[in-house]
Amino acid sequence: MSAHPAPTARTRITIDDVAREAGVSKATVSRVINRRGELMSPELAARVQEAITRLGYAPSPMAQALKRGRSRLIGLVVADVANPFSVAVMQGAERVCRAAGYMLMLYNLAGDEGREREAITALASYQVEGFILHTLGRERQVLDDALQRNKPIVLVDRALDAPLDLVGLDNAQAVPLALDHLLQQGWNELLFVTEPIQSATSREERRAAFTAYTSAQAAQCRGQGVEVPAGDDATLDAALRALLQRAGDDARRPAVLAVNAVVGLRIAAAAKRLGCTLGRELGLVTFDETDWAPLVGPGITTLAQPTDDIGQQAARCLIERLENPGQTTQPRRFRLPARLLARGSSQREG
Amino acid sequence: MSAHPAPTARTRITIDDVAREAGVSKATVSRVINRRGELMSPELAARVQEAITRLGYAPSPMAQALKRGRSRLIGLVVADVANPFSVAVMQGAERVCRAAGYMLMLYNLAGDEGREREAITALASYQVEGFILHTLGRERQVLDDALQRNKPIVLVDRALDAPLDLVGLDNAQAVPLALDHLLQQGWNELLFVTEPIQSATSREERRAAFTAYTSAQAAQCRGQGVEVPAGDDATLDAALRALLQRAGDDARRPAVLAVNAVVGLRIAAAAKRLGCTLGRELGLVTFDETDWAPLVGPGITTLAQPTDDIGQQAARCLIERLENPGQTTQPRRFRLPARLLARGSSQREG
DNA sequence: TTGTAGGCGTTATCAG
């Protein structure tokens, strides 16, 4: 209709506006912004700078991205934001990214691992420069695709056979930490409860460490493992009953190591259903510290993960790769230590 | 150096590649993508379509955004992702946005309301088309700025004097629901505990509703309110002791209504510290349903917010404005009802 | 029905 931009919606102020205001060329303005005042007359730089602030100009990341092929965007794929661990990691990662001038683009799988590929494609189409993946990562094809496009990937908490950077918990340290404590407190009929392992390596690692420990210490304890699908409380209750039975038969003391906070909470609920008291008839240690752990039953003993550090480390690791492209360093693996917070659920009681 | 794009990092496939592959012009490809097969020979459309899939082409949102001035991005500012309510809302909103072809850009304030302005500016610079704000929103100036730039805003859970769309809980319905229940169970010395109200209208509304109710029912109960800053357990303990005291003096039964899950958990912790049992010496109802509510103490009675609905509604509301620009409809306010989940913490016991 | 050309806001190359 009208030849000029609609005067109603005041159009965005561009580099041209600044150039005009300062009486210089766009190129000069661009230089002031990027190589701050390098190789140019100070007075001109000052004039431009003033025009910028006067107009309140900010360059358009979109246009910049288009031009340089770099978006300063990082894609974060999360298995489930309802998982407190995911959220905690997210926080650490976001802080680091922002400090380095990157924005985080979040994609939540909401537990539906099938949408993983969709997530990566969507994020990639938005030109994210790299990925932080806290998810299964079974879609090898998509990963290869991302890598071919030269987009670095950092895996959080879940390894993969692919040669990728990884940051997660030191499960080989964490599991003995928990089991030593349980044995010390007199619990000697042990059960490891996890959601279906599938290809989640952290679950896998934890189970492996559990098995290794219990067979090495066979003189002092017995150990079994069970996989309990989400929502399947019948299986869970049955496993717990069997555990109590085994212990009762041989005058042993039964305890559970839960693979994460979600499972830990389910164990607490099951114990309540079965009418057995935590810390008395049943010992419990779970991975992941939470706000509510001290208040459920007699307090739940947890293996606290350094979630914030994990998130930060992941972000740092990725950003380092982004800023040094071409450097094909070997994939790095960061394993951070857990801390044990002993509470009532694992303390021997009168 | 070289005249052609570096062959090493395989460059992104563009609309030109597709055009060449299909032997047509860019314009035709663009048409196929946008007005799907409208006003064009089916065979050509098919040929283009095939080229698109063969090459695995996807248009660059960046370039599209630059051209159309629309980014298909929505900015979500969250007060604190550690708050389960925020996360739950986020989930609902994200689903709706994605279904409508929008991406969510997340900015977490991590409890630092001072960074609100920074959040909005950063998001705005990325050309988000609108905002969902779950935060205090005291930065009037920034809001006005956003509105002037024609960027719609939807407020979640916290009203404002500005004429903005809003979706949140129906506090006037929720509070009596909780208090009726408490009275019915025989609790009649009531205390409303909140974090500092500041300008958070949901806290304000809840307190107002509490006050209105207790003065209307003065014959059957007494009510007071207290603000407890985060981390200040001394104040909390003192308030609780005073409550127990008041009740003891007049042979009344003391109960607390907590403004949200975080405060609720703190009350449970304080009760434990003070050695008084929930549901017996002290009644408790808190806003926000959580996974752990059934397992803390005798189970915590909660006012469950329809978080997912709230998130969805917010997203829908915003998207509707985005797709009907110019339509200066009056600001709308959606108030969704709470449900009461009665548990041990509020049941009269022997 | 299809193609041509101009421009969205930046940056980078190359003259001056």
Add this chain to the structure above:
DNA sequence: CTGATAACGCCTACAA
């Protein structure tokens, strides 16, 4: 040291 000018990938009048 500074200023034109050509892309970046896409959309959309306008022309054919």
